[in-house]
Amino acid sequence: MEPNLLVIIPLLLLTTLVIGIGAGMILGRKAPWIPRKIVAIEASTVSGRGAFALKKIREGDIIERCPALEVTDKDIGGELLNYVFYGKTENARLVAMGNGMLFNHSSTPNVAYYREETSLGPELVLYALQDISKGEELFYSYGDEWWTTRQ
Numbered sequence: 532m533e534p535n536l537l538v539i540i541p542l543l544l545l546t547t548l549v550i551g552i553g554a555g556m557i558l559g560r561k562a563p564w565i566p567r568k569i570v571a572i573e574a575s576t577v578s579g580r581g582a583f584a585l586k587k588i589r590e591g592d593i594i595e596r597c598p599a600l601e602v603t604d605k606d607i608g609g610e611l612l613n614y615v616f617y618g619k620t621e622n623a624r625l626v627a628m629g630n631g632m633l634f635n636h637s638s639t640p641n642v643a644y645y646r647e648e649t650s651l652g653p654e655l656v657l658y659a660l661q662d663i664s665k666g667e668e669l670f671y672s673y674g675d676e677w678w679t680t681r682q
């Protein structure tokens with residue numbers, strides 16, 4: 532029996548389409564979860580460790596989305612105080628996980644951040660305030676209060 536091309540070709544096309552749509556959905560769903568490898572933690576130019584650009588970053592680019600945990604100031608003490616962000620209320624503190632915790636301070640920062648509520652909890656979203664060259668150290672501002680409340 533001869534293969535009926537009128538049946539086989541549409542079947543092949545349909546199979547390709549279904550596989551393509553499936554792969555697109557999987558990749559599309561995963562995309563927000565795969566952090567682009569654009570930050571490395573290395574010896575800082577100002578203190579201890581710091582965050583550095585592994586590639587050119589453009590103004591407005593999201594550098595990292597840090598899953599965060601809001602706790603109270605009573606949960607945080609000692610040196611850890613220097614690594615957390617302010618939370619929604621006076622006594623709340625935000626523990627941002629990932630590289631976001633290790634950025635050093637500058638009063639002329641090249642990075643800023645905002646908090647975003649997601650279905651899985653808060654995230655601290657770090658983004659570029661300007662074009663940043665590969666190899667540059669990344670800084671956000673801790674704010675004036677941060678320094679006046681510490682020695």
Ligand SMILES: C[S@@+](CC[C@H](N)C(=O)[O-])C[C@H]1O[C@@H](n2cnc3c(N)ncnc32)[C@H](O)[C@@H]1O
Pocket residue numbers: 575577578579580581613614632633634635636637
């Ligand atoms: C969130 S940590 C930053 C990462 C830290 N450099 C490390 O090695 O773990 C905050 C601490 O880094 C230091 N730091 C951050 N920015 C600084 C700056 N511009 N000058 C001096 N020290 C800084 C301070 O000791 C501060 O307590």
